[in-house]
Amino acid sequence: MNAVPAPVPLAHPVTTGTPTPTVPADRTVSAVDARGLTRSFGKVRAVDGIDLRIEPGEVVAVLGPNGAGKTTTIDLLLGLSAPDAGTVSIYGLTPRAAVARGLVGAVMQTGGLLTDVTVRDVVRLTASLFADVQPVDDVLDRAGIRAIADRRVAKCSGGEQQRLRFAMALLSDPGLLVLDEPTTGMDVTGRRDFWDAIRADAARGRTIVFATHYLEEADAFADRIVLVSHGRVVADGTAAEIKALASDRTIRATVRDVDQPALSAMPGVRSVTRQGESVLVVAADSDAVARHLLTRTDATDIEIVSHSLEDAFVALTGDAPGETADTPVRMPQP
Template sequence: MHRARAATMVPMTTTAAPATTPVVGFDQVSKSYGNVRAVDGLTLDLHPGETVALLGPNGAGKSTTLDLLLGLKHPDTGAVRVFGAGPREAIVGGRVGAMLQSGGLMDEVTVGELVKLACDLHPKPYKVSDVLARAGISQIADRKVNKLSGGQEQRVRFALATAGANDLIVLDEPTTGMDVSARQAFWATMREQADQGRTVLFATHYLEEADAIADRVLVLHRGRLLADGTAAEIKAKAGARRIAFDLEGPIDEAPLRALPFLTSIDVSGHTVRIQSSDADATVHALYGLGLYPRNLEVAGLGLEQAFVAITAAEEAKSQ
């Protein structure tokens, strides 16, 4: 799924940013709320055509980072540039589309009326019918906004974010409330956008989406950038592998917990799941205990396990 690309749904044109100019640039950006440092010296660049996942535990600074990018908040120190200028200039110029969690939709208007308003206000609008089709909401165009389900509301927000020819699309938890088929259709459209040179930045708690969709993954923790790379590179950074096996009879956990290079262990019924920083040494020691593991599996960490391992290691450093 990671590199599968959807067929073009609606023809679109765009002018990508010059290759020498980052789409987004954060230069030593910090933002505090009282004694809480939400963003702490953040430096990064985003480039044309990238699909970038922004990950982090609650309170990591993801929403504040997106607010700074969109000019909704201003940094205490450092600079944020969007297409080489301030965020407001890029937004007024119609180069940025955003789909945020905060902010309600207008009630007592139809979906079609709301999307038409967004198209009318955009400097480089698309046809209303195309925007509705791309978001998968043509069939509910005549429905009042206050009669929508949560997933339908999310698709309307997506339509508003893509009402015109934006070069950067910013999405905050975009698929919350969507069912599986709607999520798949949504990401097919996002892959199409990236194929046409647009940059897509999304924050999500669905790590399987980040693993499958993103070309690049950013991991934030307490406002700092802990990791920046492909999903495979983030997994490798965690430096651990998964070991799973079954044991017959009652399981004595004490010797298992004493295995070398163990970073975590979970025993459920007859199944043991381990994370190890040296899987070969751990498995060798396991057989040295005189045990006979059945259905032994050794594999790399998934993105979710790697994310947990990286953030847990950072937490341990700060204690």
Template sequence: MNNDTRIARLEHVGKRYGTVVALDGIDLDIHRGELLALLGPNGAGKSTCIGLLLGLHRADSGTATLFGEDPQDIGPRRRIGVMLQAANLPATLKVGELLRLTASYYPDPRPLAECASLAGVADLLGRRYGALSGGQQRRVQFAMAMAGRPEILFLDEPTVGMDITARQSLWAAIRQLVAGGCAVVLTTHYLEEAEALADRVCVIAKGKVVSEGSVDALRARVALRRIRCLTSLDPGIVAGWPDVASVEARQDRLAIATTQAEVVVRRLLHADPSLSELEVQRAGLAEAFTEIARGADAAQEAA
């Protein structure tokens, strides 16, 4: 990706909290019009990365820049939107009042009706914030994060507490923002969310980037494949075949994990000519993430 699309950066950044190393010389770029998913176990350094780019912390070493400026300056901060995992908002204010108050902080805010429509809260504008469900409150927080027409939107676990319909609606809104040129930085424990939305995934472990690339590129690093089929074959027999890592049986269906999918498929078809509903899938992002994290731990122990 060309450098002229880069609008935020961490360069060789180190950060400590006492004796704890939160970031260890990390490099991270954010580009206009892409969704970057930051993944990693608890304590990996994801929140510290975001805190530095929001101007909430100072780096001990290296540099953090936001639109080429100091993240603690008011100018670049007016060009971002933030939805943190926890928000302490006045419970007695109505949703419309919260959105109007938030919009008043920005020189060219997004119209209230547009924010409400994008976030799916148009029917909640007259309700008091404290009377809303957890999922509804998260949608209001998303509307507030969009109020200033951000060029970078930071979303920390944005769909916690949402039902499936609300989550998919929020995903659609996020895609719309990215298509309009907004950069989105997403941290989430829902790996299917990162898989559905991310243009680029950055896996962080122990304060370092251990893997970076597209979802497909990360999935391709895992050799495991999933075979699903409808068959009368005995699961115990299939489990004993060479190259079969595991077998799960659900009624007449088998789910087989293997690194040699082509070999196992041929044997399945030979052993059961009536086999049907055959599917072969690559590893999902969850499996890729687990494999990458395990490799990072092994490298750390060997160092």
């Protein structure tokens, strides 16, 4: 029989109906307050001076390329790893103390599960490790897996196993839920249903911190995005604010006669590309380019497209270490 992973210890009085997440009475205390965190592995500095403050009830996405330091940062928040320098508190407590008081739940992207028992049995076994938990059927419902409660874990898909980990994390109804690539292995419908459940929890006051490679998830579900590159925070704000940092826009128009050198010479124009009867212009001042096309050419069907979160992600993280990480871009927080 496979070993059960050591779950995050949680504790919360048994309740029925729709419980309120476990949070301290002092609402002025941040859910997460990390300052100057650093963590190295040999000569590799995975986390390099990260500052991160998250208030109760926020849904925050942590984004970054592979090796950016996202998972290491999450380990530091959960007390699974100690920082080489800096401090981190969860609701004013050390991570381990917050975990011991049942303030934190976690869904990690990997971790062994008992495969030769049922989904319900795994949740029951996990619940038996704690003093006070939510009813097993309640967390199965909230994780969307009650219908497969009697299925052996070995017969569950990767997405269903992620939902099982989610159910285990919900047993104490923690105030802070930390998710590391939570929808790995889920299909489109499963991901949508999962995030609907997360949003419902956040509406009740739960704080959600998640790392993901799916940029559309961060765009759609996060109140705030923290972009990490080379172990540092390079941008911190809403999805709209992050997108605005990649200020260039693409102007597409159908045009037969256009002076490409003249377009290229306009202030703020990054590139001009001809594609058959169309021209694509990437520029900081899209209005000026559109005006030029309308008044100086025979352009029709002019379309202006703002950059996406993916465009901002690429622009802000860069390809070479230190390209953008030396100057973090922070938007004012409410």
